[in-house]
Each structure stands twice: as structure tokens, then as C-alpha cells.
Amino acid sequence: MGGMSVPSQPSPTPDSTPPTRHSFLASFALVLTTLPLASWGLCVSGTLDPDSRAAGSIWIGACVFSLLGALLGLINAIRLRPRNGERIEGRGMSWWALALGLLSPVVSFFLGIATVNFHMAHGRALRRGGRAQLPPPGSDMGWVEDLRTRLDVPPGVAAAWRAQAGMEAASVAAFAHLSNELLALGAPAHLIEKAHWDALDEIRHARLCYGLATAMDGQAQGPAPFPAAVLTRDRRLDVASLAAECMVESCLLEAASARVAGVLSSRSEGPAEIRAVLDIIAVDEARHAAHGWEIISWCREVAGTAIDAELRRALSRVDVASAQAAVEHDELAAWGIAGPTLWRQCIAETLADALARLGEAPEHSLAA
Ligand SMILES: [Fe+2]
Ligand SMILES: [Fe+2]
Known part of the structure; x- marks a missing residue:
């Protein structure tokens, strides 16, 4: 083998690495650090449903990438230590990536708590991007029933009833949209008529719930103007889509709300006024759910039982375990406010009923 020479490769040195490469790594690290804030932005804009499991997974994934961005920034900043007084591109950006990568998950967490409404709406909700739209607080006393009494309740109860009132007011817009969609799709007049009765x-x-809250804390608070009420809904307009939405919003959530109100009324130890309101809501929401099944039956007449698979899929996407109540604990049930345990239990029971009803009579009308 003597006489053969192998040309030696020049060994790479850190100094030979082009500066543009370093800048790219620092920029990449910076982009990673923005991901938690981007996921918060998706929730605030309504593109991503903050109540969904997907939103939680996306935010956690974004935080992991942000921390990786911080690590990459740190490694890059050490690698780019200047020698012999040379100026190296990308080092300052790397330090920024380190700082932002650590801060971004914390900032996005607190922004989320401060600005995103994570509560699942009860009953039929007006949604955009899956997120329930609620009227902001205001002072329109036309929405506040004067109950001519003062109710003595523990702290937090009045605010929870006012939050419930906001959900009821938002349902008015949801039923207005429903009646418009039924009209657009050529539904029979009696279904459109019932959607209007439900809105009333x-x-x-809403008036009764705002009235209870005012009777409890004396504050003259109703809703403010609710511009989201006129936003067009962000889904296709066809019979199958209407049926899938109706299955979840009416047949499941209205029925679950009726069930919750019935249980709370039977457990209520507070003022009789609370029980009276719960009884009204329980009866009305059960009727709204029945109207939902009538709409489903009409949709199946028009589109055939082929839509049943889509209806089951819509129900299967409901994440019972992460359904959130108006309050995060179960201690206000005696005052007519459902906590997560009762709310999830009622959704789970109603979901099982709805799936059984769909499965039992596939070829028959589903209306009661
Ligand atoms: Fe209601
Ligand atoms: Fe309702």
C-alpha cells in the first residue's frame, strides 16, 4: 500500500461556519418561542375551541417547543462566542430566544386565564370556532326581572346566576340563527315557529336569572349590547350539518340542562325563588330538546338515515370529561348552581340516552 496518499480533508472549524447558518438557527429558535402565544391567539380569535382537548394538547405542545427554542438559543449563544474581537451574526437573537422561550409559556398561560372564556355554555349556544359567544356585562335593566325580594346567599352565588343569565341571553341569538337556517333549508313552518317560541x-x-342575581347582590346589572349575535355562523349550510349541530346543541346540551335544573331543584335548600326558576328552566329546556329531535327527524326525512353516522360522530366528539360548569366546584348546588360533577354526570347520561335513541329506531321517526 506504500506510495498511495489519501488527500486529507480540511477539518471544519467553528470559524469556518458561515454566519448565515447561525442566524438561521437563532431565527428558528425565536419562531419556536412564539408558539404558545400563537395558540393563545387561536383561542381568542375563535379559530380554536378553548374548551376542546385539542386546544389543551396544542398549548402543551407549543410550550414544549418554546422550551426547546430556549435551549436552542442557549446552545447557539454559547457556540457563537466571539473570538479575536470578530462580530458574529445571530448571538443577540439567541439570547432573546432563551429569554422568550422561558417567558412565553408563562405569559400565554396568564393571558389565557385573563382573556379566554373556557366555560362550556349550557343549552343551545351561539358559537364561533366552537367557542360560545356571550353578551358582555352591562346595565340594560330591561333584561332584569324585578323579583321584589332580597335573597341572602353565600358569596359567589349572585355572580354565578348572572353568568347563567348571560348564557340564556346568548341562547336567544342561537335560536334566531336556528330559525333562519331552517327557513333557508325549506323546513316546515311548525319547526320554524317552535324555534321562535324557544327563543322567547x-x-x-335570561330575565329570571338576571333578576335572581340582582335580588341576591342588589347590583343593577344586565347585558350590554351583544354584537356577536349577528355574526354569521362558521359552518356549512346544509341539512346534514344542521342535523349534526342540532344533535349536540339541542338533543344533548338542552336535554342535559333540563336534567341539571331538575336535579338542582330537587336538592335546593335555598330560597323558594331559586327553586321556582329552576323548575321553569327544567320544563322549558326539556321541550327545547324535544324540538331538537323533531328537527333531526325532519333532517332524516330529507337527507335519509345515511346522516345517522354523522350524528353519531357529532356525539362521539363531545368530550364529557372536560365539560366545564359555570363554577369549578360543587359547593353551590344547594343554591341552584351546578358544579362540574353534576354537569358532567348529566351530559354523560344524556349522551347515552341520545346514542340509544339513535340506535334503537334507525328507520323510524326520532321525534317523541
Ligand atoms: Fe334556557
Ligand atoms: Fe334552551
Whole structure:
């Protein structure tokens, strides 16, 4: 083998690495650090449903990438230590990536708590991007029933009833949209008529709930103007989509709300006024759910039982375990406010009923 020479490769040195490469790594690290804030932005804009398991997974994944961005920034900043007074591109950006990568998960967490409404709406909700739209607090006393009494309740109860009132007021818009969609799709007049009656019920619920809250804390608070009420809904307009939405919003959530109100009324130890409001809501929401099944039956007449698979899929996407109540504990049930345990239990029971009803009579009308 003597005489053969192998040309030696020049060994790479850190100094030979082009500066543009370093800048790219620092920029990449910086992009990673923005991901938690981007996921918060998706929730705030309504593109991503903050109540969904997907939103939680996306945020956690974004935080992991942000921390990786911080690590990459640190490694890059050490690698780019200047020698012999040379100026190296990308080192300052790397330090920024380190700082932002650590801060971004914390900042996005607190921004989320401060600005995103994570509560699942009860009953039929007006949604955009899966997120329930609620009227902001205001002072329109036309929405506040004067109950001519003062109710003595523990702290937090009045605010929870006022939050419930906001959900009821938002349901008015949801039923207005429903009646418009039924009209657009050529539904029979009696279904459109019932959607309007349901909306009137929701106005009554909202007034009663705002009235209870005012009787409890004396504050003259109703809703403010609610511009989201006129936003067009962000899904296709066809019979199958209407049926899938109706299955979840009416047949499941309205029925679950009726079940919750019935249980709370039977457990209520507080003032009789609370029980009276719960009884009205329980009866009305059960009727709204029945109207939902009538709409489903009409949709199946028009589109055939082929849509049943889509209806089951819509129900299967409901994440019972992460359904959130108006309050995060179960201690206000005696005052007519459902906590997560009762709310999830009622959704789970109603979900099982709805799936059984769909499975039992696939070829028959599903209306009661
Ligand atoms: Fe209601
Ligand atoms: Fe309702």
C-alpha cells in the first residue's frame, strides 16, 4: 500500500461556519418561542375551541417547543462566542430566544386565564370556532326581572346566576340563527315557529336569572349590547350539518340542562325563588330538546338515515370529561348552581340516552 496518499480533508472549524447558518438557527429558535402565544391567539380569535382537548394538547405542545427554542438559543449563544474581537451574526437573537422561550409559556398561560372564556355554555349556544359567544356585562335593566325580594346567599352565588343569565341571553341569538337556517333549508313552518317560541323562552330565562342575581347582590346589572349575535355562523349550510349541530346543541346540551335544573331543584335548600326558576328552566329546556329531535327527524326525512353516522360522530366528539360548569366546584348546588360533577354526570347520561335513541329506531321517526 506504500506510495498511495489519501488527500486529507480540511477539518471544519467553528470559524469556518458561515454566519448565515447561525442566524438561521437563532431565527428558528425565536419562531419556536412564539408558539404558545400563537395558540393563545387561536383561542381568542375563535379559530380554536378553548374548551376542546385539542386546544389543551396544542398549548402543551407549543410550550414544549418554546422550551426547546430556549435551549436552542442557549446552545447557539454559547457556540457563537466571539473570538479575536470578530462580530458574529445571530448571538443577540439567541439570547432573546432563551429569554422568550422561558417567558412565553408563562405569559400565554396568564393571558389565557385573563382573556379566554373556557366555560362550556349550557343549552343551545351561539358559537364561533366552537367557542360560545356571550353578551358582555352591562346595565340594560330591561333584561332584569324585578323579583321584589332580597335573597341572602353565600358569596359567589349572585355572580354565578348572572353568568347563567348571560348564557340564556346568548341562547336567544342561537335560536334566531336556528330559525333562519331552517327557513333557508325549506323546513316546515311548525319547526320554524317552535324555534321562535324557544327563543322567547330563553328571553324569559335570561330575565329570571338576571333578576335572581340582582335580588341576591342588589347590583343593577344586565347585558350590554351583544354584537356577536349577528355574526354569521362558521359552518356549512346544509341539512346534514344542521342535523349534526342540532344533535349536540339541542338533543344533548338542552336535554342535559333540563336534567341539571331538575336535579338542582330537587336538592335546593335555598330560597323558594331559586327553586321556582329552576323548575321553569327544567320544563322549558326539556321541550327545547324535544324540538331538537323533531328537527333531526325532519333532517332524516330529507337527507335519509345515511346522516345517522354523522350524528353519531357529532356525539362521539363531545368530550364529557372536560365539560366545564359555570363554577369549578360543587359547593353551590344547594343554591341552584351546578358544579362540574353534576354537569358532567348529566351530559354523560344524556349522551347515552341520545346514542340509544339513535340506535334503537334507525328507520323510524326520532321525534317523541
Ligand atoms: Fe334556557
Ligand atoms: Fe334552551
